[in-house]
Amino acid sequence: MNANRVWAEIDLDALTHNLRVIRRHAGPGVRLMLVVKADAYGHGAVAVAHHAVRCGVTALGVGTSHEALELRAAGLRVPILVLGTILQEESAALLRHGVEIGIHASDRVAQLDRLGRRLRLKARVHLNVDTGMGRLGVLPGQAPRLLEAIQAAPCVELAGLMTHISSPRGGLAPGTNDQIEAFLEVLRCAERLGLQPESTHVANSATLFTGVRGPFDTVRPGISAYGILPAELPGAAELLPVMSLRSSVVFLKDLPVGAPVGYDSAWTAQRPTRIATLPIGYNDGLPWRLSGKGEALIRGHSAPILGRISMDYTTIDVTDIPGVKVGDAATFLGRDGDQCIPVEELARRAGTIPYEITCSIGKRVQRVPVGGGLTTPPLLSSDPGPLPLSH
Numbered sequence: 001m002n003a004n005r006v007w008a009e010i011d012l013d014a015l016t017h018n019l020r021v022i023r024r025h026a027g028p029g030v031r032l033m034l035v036v037k038a039d040a041y042g043h044g045a046v047a048v049a050h051h052a053v054r055c056g057v058t059a060l061g062v063g064t065s066h067e068a069l070e071l072r073a074a075g076l077r078v079p080i081l082v083l084g085t086i087l088q089e090e091s092a093a094l095l096r097h098g099v100e101i102g103i104h105a106s107d108r109v110a111q112l113d114r115l116g117r118r119l120r121l122k123a124r125v126h127l128n129v130d131t132g133m134g135r136l137g138v139l140p141g142q143a144p145r146l147l148e149a150i151q152a153a154p155c156v157e158l159a160g161l162m163t164h165i166s167s168p169r170g171g172l173a174p175g176t177n178d179q180i181e182a183f184l185e186v187l188r189c190a191e192r193l194g195l196q197p198e199s200t201h202v203a204n205s206a207t208l209f210t211g212v213r214g215p216f217d218t219v220r221p222g223i224s225a226y227g228i229l230p231a232e233l234p235g236a237a238e239l240l241p242v243m244s245l246r247s248s249v250v251f252l253k254d255l256p257v258g259a260p261v262g263y264d265s266a267w268t269a270q271r272p273t274r275i276a277t278l279p280i281g282y283n284d285g286l287p288w289r290l291s292g293k294g295e296a297l298i299r300g301h302s303a304p305i306l307g308r309i310s311m312d313y314t315t316i317d318v319t320d321i322p323g324v325k326v327g328d329a330a331t332f333l334g335r336d337g338d339q340c341i342p343v344e345e346l347a348r349r350a351g352t353i354p355y356e357i358t359c360s361i362g363k364r365v366q367r368v369p370v371g372g373g374l375t376t377p378p379l380l381s382s383d384p385g386p387l388p389l390s391h
């Protein structure tokens, strides 16, 4: 019996494995900043971050100030960077908690400098250079002016220089190299000004797994740590999925031919059918678009989803699966024994990207970390990392 209605098992041993693969791709001596924004892509940021730090991850990247403060409150002491941008009202709390801030405007430099003087603290900032992402970040031509502003601000410290690569195909896309060239030009400019950022970082997962190296001392992967790559890239087979989304059967019913199931009677029984109802719905992150085309793993078999997925419930066909009982666990995403519903496959069927699937896992889904015992930190830079898994 499972006490939970719906839960996401978070396999910390798979996380360890993926981090070691990342370490091997990053190369010796390169530091790992693990991106844990959006609650670690839905996996649960606090447990993921604690485990990653125990593995040897030296910094964390988040999306919002709130996420950074939540990690501090949970006892994480490593450097934390708000990757995107902050709101001005959030700056004091960030300075007090030693959170690092991504920056791309000179008025923000001046504001942080004034605040730093008042609080007698230093603001540690990472200058974000827009080399082609076009979203946040200062254009390369304006970077020198910002670097000078940072240099002239006694309470603002240049902790890092960063840029973000836009192609999910990383180094396989021609534009990536142009982005890196533009970023290198900004690094040379910083050097001419006598500025020495403590770290320089470019690589997200796609960039890292397509072999892009540069003279950069830190990498910033997110999705690959969770066992997923953003596109069909070499290296996907080396990773292990971290999340498995499960729910337990709450009701079984035998339907006669012609009986409808779910909203809009989108499915009707063509044969006498045994259905199982499970308390998982689109509110829990099972995409509504999988209605009538998804499946669940139960008792070593695959059971098709019948009709519409509703907010709280989903029905599956268990007619051909012997012995299904109330309380049996069904897996809608991830691994069940030696079977697996890969998130990439689920995303393809639902017409979205894997990121959206794990990030949309709902609030009421309990995250249940499993495994994670460590004897020594596995990310020492002498660790060559695991060899590719044979598939």
Ligand SMILES: *Cc1c(COP(=O)(O)O)cnc(C)c1O
Residues within 6 Å of the ligand: 035, 037, 083, 084, 164, 203, 204, 205, 206, 220, 221, 222, 223, 224, 230
């Ligand atoms: C999300 C994010 C990352 C991580 O990207 P992945 O594709 O998940 O590896 C790195 N850097 C920045 C600035 C990001 O916003």
